[in-house]
Amino acid sequence: MSGSKTVQVKEKKLEEISGIGPATAEKLREAGYTDLMTIAIESPRNLAEVCEIGESTAAKIINSAKEAVDIGGFETGDEILERRRSIGRLTTGSKALDELIGGGLETQSITEVYGEFGSGKTQLCHQAAVNATMPEDRGGLNGEVVIIDTENTFRPERIAQMSSAVGLDPVETLKRIHVARAYNSAHQMLLVEKAAELAKEKPVRMLVVDSLTAHFRAEYVGRGTLAERQQALNTHMHALLRFGDLHNAVILCTNQVAAKPDAFFGDPTRPIGGHIVGHTATYRVYLRKSKAGKRIARLVDSPSLPEAECVITVNEDGIRD
Numbered sequence: 636m637s638g639s640k641t642v643q644v645k646e647k648k649l650e651e652i653s654g655i656g657p658a659t660a661e662k663l664r665e666a667g668y669t670d671l672m673t674i675a676i677e678s679p680r681n682l683a684e685v686c687e688i689g690e691s692t693a694a695k696i697i698n699s700a701k702e703a704v705d706i707g708g709f710e711t712g713d714e715i716l717e718r719r720r721s722i723g724r725l726t727t728g729s730k731a732l733d734e735l736i737g738g739g740l741e742t743q744s745i746t747e748v749y750g751e752f753g754s755g756k757t758q759l760c761h762q763a764a765v766n767a768t769m770p771e772d773r774g775g776l777n778g779e780v781v782i783i784d785t786e787n788t789f790r791p792e793r794i795a796q797m798s799s800a801v802g803l804d805p806v807e808t809l810k811r812i813h814v815a816r817a818y819n820s821a822h823q824m825l826l827v828e829k830a831a832e833l834a835k836e837k838p839v840r841m842l843v844v845d846s847l848t849a850h851f852r853a854e855y856v857g858r859g860t861l862a863e864r865q866q867a868l869n870t871h872m873h874a875l876l877r878f879g880d881l882h883n884a885v886i887l888c889t890n891q892v893a894a895k896p897d898a899f900f901g902d903p904t905r906p907i908g909g910h911i912v913g914h915t916a917t918y919r920v921y922l923r924k925s926k927a928g929k930r931i932a933r934l935v936d937s938p939s940l941p942e943a944e945c946v947i948t949v950n951e952d953g954i955r956d
């Protein structure tokens with residue numbers, strides 16, 4: 636799949652909406668309104684300002700966008716109960732880490748793993764991907780996996796290595812893991828829609844975004860763009876959450892700790908995206924390096940679990956106790 640080809644499909648979509656011409660579409664995209672949902676939930680006033688159009692025109696665009704997207708409707712309480720009953724847990728490869736997060740990675744939730752470079756975030760994503768293909772009685776989800784790779788750090792060789800270590804056929808496992816490079820934040824957001832299309836054909840039970848924030852951070856530079864960055868991230872996170880709900884899937888995202896102080900958060904140990912990511916992710920795990928392949932995982936800001944730490948190991952086999 637070629638990246639530019641996918642982006643073209645997207646561009647056509649915005650312009651298909653009545654009231655959006657090529658110039659307006661360009662302005663919208665520049666302002667971070669890369670999908671119809673972002674437009675549908677915007678106020679006419681904001682949209683008018685950003686696109687330098689009249690408020691009534693903006694209102695028309697918003698209405699057309701609302702008609703074009705599935706805005707989501709009401710569910711009855713018993714439907715929600717039924718959906719919550721089906722929540723699954725996926726093993727990380729480490730019993731201690733599984734316990735820390737309440738029994739493994741939870742479906743219908745977002746788990747954010749953050750930490751500095753080399754702390755093991757990508758290793759954990761690889762391991763979880765392998766495990767998700769395993770049967771349920773082995774802590775898996777008997778499913779397929781979509782990985783949105785923004786930093787070109789996906790390594791099939793590593794998947795093969797981890798598969799062999801748990802007695803899975805490496806080639807069969809690799810066939811169940813679908814990987815796409817995301818070339819920029821707009822492309823990254825679009826790939827969630829592509830994942831939803833794939834999930835109509837394949838039992839996708841996990842969606843990985845590694846890294847969630849790198850493109851956003853690189854593209855939205857400086858104080859003036861912070862609000863836009865947060866808005867785009869917010870839209871992205873909600874699309875991820877929706878995917879998790881619809882497909883009863885684990886959503887696993889990684890986030891860097893800012894090496895230099897972020898424009899917004901002075902504290903270098905704060906994950907990028909701050910409260911936007913934090914409030915949408917149900918589980919946040921802070922990973923830091925320790926001695927000899929050991930890593931310390933800390934559960935942060937959980938609404939229902941105590942803040943606690945455990946030690947995990949990253950070795951040739953993958954993630955272990």
Ligand code: ADP
Nearest residue numbers: 750751752753754755756757758759949950951
């Ligand atoms: P992050 O994504 O947080 O930047 P990674 O997940 O890429 O970090 O972690 C890289 C680290 O994982 C390496 O420094 C090494 O310690 C460990 N690692 C990667 N591959 C292997 C392997 N085949 N055997 C043992 N350890 C490995």
Ligand code: MG
Nearest residue numbers: 756757788845
């Ligand atoms: Mg990484």
